[in-house]
Amino acid sequence: MKVLITGANGFVGLPLTRLAASRCEVVALVSPRANTAHLDAIAPKVTLVHGDLTDDETIERLARTRPDACIHAAWYTNASDYLDSPRNVDSLTATLRLALRLGAAGCRRFVGVGTCLEYDTAGAVPLTESSPLEPGRLYSACKVGAWHALRQVGRLTNMAVAWARLFYLYGPREDSRRFVPSVVGALLEGREAAVSPGGQVRDFLYVEDAAAALWAVASSSVQGAVNVGSGEPVTVAHIARTLGMIVDRQRLVKLGALPYRPGDPMSICADVRRLTEECAWKPQSSLEAGLRHTVAWWREQSTQPLRAGNK
Amino acid sequence: MKVLITGANGFVGLPLTRLAASRCEVVALVSPRANTAHLDAIAPKVTLVHGDLTDDETIERLARTRPDACIHAAWYTNASDYLDSPRNVDSLTATLRLALRLGAAGCRRFVGVGTCLEYDTAGAVPLTESSPLEPGRLYSACKVGAWHALRQVGRLTNMAVAWARLFYLYGPREDSRRFVPSVVGALLEGREAAVSPGGQVRDFLYVEDAAAALWAVASSSVQGAVNVGSGEPVTVAHIARTLGMIVDRQRLVKLGALPYRPGDPMSICADVRRLTEECAWKPQSSLEAGLRHTVAWWREQSTQPLRAGNK
Numbered sequence: 001m002k003v004l005i006t007g008a009n010g011f012v013g014l015p016l017t018r019l020a021a022s023r024c025e026v027v028a029l030v031s032p033r034a035n036t037a038h039l040d041a042i043a044p045k046v047t048l049v050h051g052d053l054t055d056d057e058t059i060e061r062l063a064r065t066r067p068d069a070c071i072h073a074a075w076y077t078n079a080s081d082y083l084d085s086p087r088n089v090d091s092l093t094a095t096l097r098l099a100l101r102l103g104a105a106g107c108r109r110f111v112g113v114g115t116c117l118e119y120d121t122a123g124a125v126p127l128t129e130s131s132p133l134e135p136g137r138l139y140s141a142c143k144v145g146a147w148h149a150l151r152q153v154g155r156l157t158n159m160a161v162a163w164a165r166l167f168y169l170y171g172p173r174e175d176s177r178r179f180v181p182s183v184v185g186a187l188l189e190g191r192e193a194a195v196s197p198g199g200q201v202r203d204f205l206y207v208e209d210a211a212a213a214l215w216a217v218a219s220s221s222v223q224g225a226v227n228v229g230s231g232e233p234v235t236v237a238h239i240a241r242t243l244g245m246i247v248d249r250q251r252l253v254k255l256g257a258l259p260y261r262p263g264d265p266m267s268i269c270a271d272v273r274r275l276t277e278e279c280a281w282k283p284q285s286s287l288e289a290g291l292r293h294t295v296a297w298w299r300e301q302s303t304q305p306l307r308a309g310n311k
Numbered sequence: 312m313k314v315l316i317t318g319a320n321g322f323v324g325l326p327l328t329r330l331a332a333s334r335c336e337v338v339a340l341v342s343p344r345a346n347t348a349h350l351d352a353i354a355p356k357v358t359l360v361h362g363d364l365t366d367d368e369t370i371e372r373l374a375r376t377r378p379d380a381c382i383h384a385a386w387y388t389n390a391s392d393y394l395d396s397p398r399n400v401d402s403l404t405a406t407l408r409l410a411l412r413l414g415a416a417g418c419r420r421f422v423g424v425g426t427c428l429e430y431d432t433a434g435a436v437p438l439t440e441s442s443p444l445e446p447g448r449l450y451s452a453c454k455v456g457a458w459h460a461l462r463q464v465g466r467l468t469n470m471a472v473a474w475a476r477l478f479y480l481y482g483p484r485e486d487s488r489r490f491v492p493s494v495v496g497a498l499l500e501g502r503e504a505a506v507s508p509g510g511q512v513r514d515f516l517y518v519e520d521a522a523a524a525l526w527a528v529a530s531s532s533v534q535g536a537v538n539v540g541s542g543e544p545v546t547v548a549h550i551a552r553t554l555g556m557i558v559d560r561q562r563l564v565k566l567g568a569l570p571y572r573p574g575d576p577m578s579i580c581a582d583v584r585r586l587t588e589e590c591a592w593k594p595q596s597s598l599e600a601g602l603r604h605t606v607a608w609w610r611e612q613s614t615q616p617l618r619a620g621n622k
Contacts, residue, residue: 141463
């Protein structure tokens with residue numbers, strides 16, 4: 001059994017690659033100039049391929065490794081502009097070209113990575129896999145397009161395609177501009193953490209549990225969309241307060257210091273029955289445990305700022 | 312006012328280009344080796360550009376003509392394999408790259424061409440623009456992907472995007488392997504026309520009326536999806552019998568000589584209120600008149616087989 005993992009140095013890709021390497025042979029695609037210190041640590045079980053999926057030659061090299069399965073976690077995800085970058089179109093194209101080529105090369109399992117933002121987030125919650133799709137950003141629109149086309153590529157190439165829709169993840173190595181790291185960073189530095197009133201309901205999942213979920217989906221025979229979340233709605237305020245408690249600086253958490261972002265959906269929550277029942281997955285970390293791991297990781301970074309490969 | 316029309320030598324693109332050229336300045340994109348005899352006849356109102364949209368240089372040349380509006384009729388449509396060809400992925404990519412580039416170049420109107428096959432054709436009829444989407448082929452899946460992404464490209468580039476979902480078209484120059492031409496061809500040659508039992512309900516529109524509909528959509532301020540059809544359901548058997556009557560060879564029409572194609576939807580019918588009410592369009596040809604024009608055109612081809620540019 002050989003599994004190709006794209007985006008193997010990414011936020012969820014790295015824990016996924018670690019997990020996969022403990023179970024089978026892994027081909028790991030990372031971007032051309034990626035720092036692979038973390039992956040080097042799990043070699044020789046992992047064959048590293050440096051390349052860019054927008055380059056057909058990279059796809060060809062991957063197909064020639066003849067993977068039995070692919071978990072395709074690569075996508076353009078720069079935190080500053082991923083929601084509306086034109087590079088989402090490149091990621092969409094690359095996804096479909098990769099799947100077509102792998103299907104032709106005998107790959108029999110393909111797990112793509114989608115997003116909860118594919119759903120109509122103004123609709124009823126919790127969101128099930130059959131809830132209406134109504135993507136509101138170029139990122140989520142290209143994910144929806146990838147999903148529709150991948151189903152057909154699967155049918156045409158006799159490859160079982162699943163589509164894991166990730167909800168909100170947090171954990172070590174998350175981009176520092178995102179919500180949890182920005183609050184943790186402020187609190188660890190003794191600064192005020194300015195957040196919105198925090199009434200937004202979200203589904204937060206620890207990244208290691210998300211990686212295990214992707215592995216569970218790939219290992220199952222499930223086809224079609226599968227929500228990947230905790231299934232336990234919490235408010236943003238609850239997350240912020242819990243971080244304040246963990247760092248023991250509750251008074252620095254300033255709920256309401258920022259306004260709600262226009263258009264930010266007020267309630268996103270996953271129905272994860274498909275993941276738990278059909279893929280036999282369950283999370284290992286409670287929300288508090290996951291946040292404690294995350295704070296500990298950031299604390300370690302701040303005390304060892306020059307250690308190689310810490311991002 | 313300058314309008315870019317892609318696929319300008321295509322089945323609906325050619326009558327559309329003729330119509331547009333009677334109203335404003337037109338830039339017409341045709342494939343690199345297209346026979347443009349039909350388009351040459353309407354020069355000099357049309358600036359012909361030969362090129363392939365999968366080549367970014369072609370997109371760049373088109374953007375430099377600075378069109379105010381674009382009607383994007385180009386897509387991979389080879390009748391033998393368009394439903395599942397991997398080249399649909401290229402058409403999807405080209406569509407989004409074209410729209411991004413035109414939006415950045417100041418184009419303020421973009422009409423894309425979709426298909427009734429985007430809808431869940433097992434669902435309720437008539438199909439309205441908000442009926443559920445459930446594309447079952449790579450062609451329609453890529454069209455759905457294009458639609459979702461184009462909405463976002465429109466929002467990001469301040470370009471008013473409409474998406475014209477074409478139902479079943481017929482008329483001069485249709486690919487000879489498709490339903491109406493194959494029946495007409497057999498009847499004109501005195502051969503039996505073998506067709507299915509013909510109980511499938513369809514929405515057939517004369518191609519000149521479809522071209523006028525695309526122009527009406529482009530000329531309106533409508534954004535979002537717009538069905539382009541007749542709104543008048545007819546059975547395939549009715550079409551076949553009418554062709555038999557027009558050619559005066561009813562006895563050669565063999566309903567039931569072929570089986571239904573597996574998976575062929577039994578009922579597809581458009582709700583066209585958006586097109587008629589918001590875009591002020593109405594068809595000029597009745598079904599019988601359109602079929603008579605079509606038969607006359609094929610009869611002319613069969614008597615003048617070597618005339619240049621007749622396809």
